[in-house]
Amino acid sequence: MIYCISKTMEISACHNLTLTYESKCSRKHGHNWEVTVYCATNRKNDDGMVIDFKHVKDRIHGYLDHGDLNELLPFNPTAENIAEWIVNEIDCCYKAVVKESYGNVAMAIDDEFPIDPKFLM
Numbered sequence: 192m193i194y195c196i197s198k199t200m201e202i203s204a205c206h207n208l209t210l211t212y213e214s215k216c217s218r219k220h221g222h223n224w225e226v227t228v229y230c231a232t233n234r235k236n237d238d239g240m241v242i243d244f245k246h247v248k249d250r251i252h253g254y255l256d257h258g259d260l261n262e263l264l265p266f267n268p269t270a271e272n273i274a275e276w277i278v279n280e281i282d283c284c285y286k287a288v289v290k291e292s293y294g295n296v297a298m299a300i301d302d303e304f305p306i307d308p309k310f311l312m
Contacts, residue, residue, distance in 0.1 A: 193310045194235055198247040199227040206260035206268040222291050229286040231311050242283055270297035
């Protein structure tokens with residue numbers, strides 16, 4: 192049996208990007224990010240869950256919301272890097288989707304996740 196969950200949350204945060212070209216994104220600015228975290232396991236925990244939705248929210252939203260991502264994260268806070276960070280932050284997370292603004296979406300997928308992706312949502 193494979194068990195999957197997803198948790199979507201809105202994170203309000205600011206950042207600026209360090210880029211190799213000139214861009215308005217190099218100046219401090221904010222977004223209302225929409226983040227979806229995907230987790231899976233082939234064995235539920237003792238509480239009958241993949242992971243508690245609140246634990247996902249506390250770890251990601253609780254840490255990033257209303258923060259300066261340049262101060263909170265040890266890397267250039269692009270949407271792609273944030274998605275990768277999320278996947279690495281939660282053991283059972285295999286995918287994270289980060290919507291920076293309308294039409295701008297990044298995704299990171301753990302290609303070494305031990306469950307065959309055809310069984311995941």
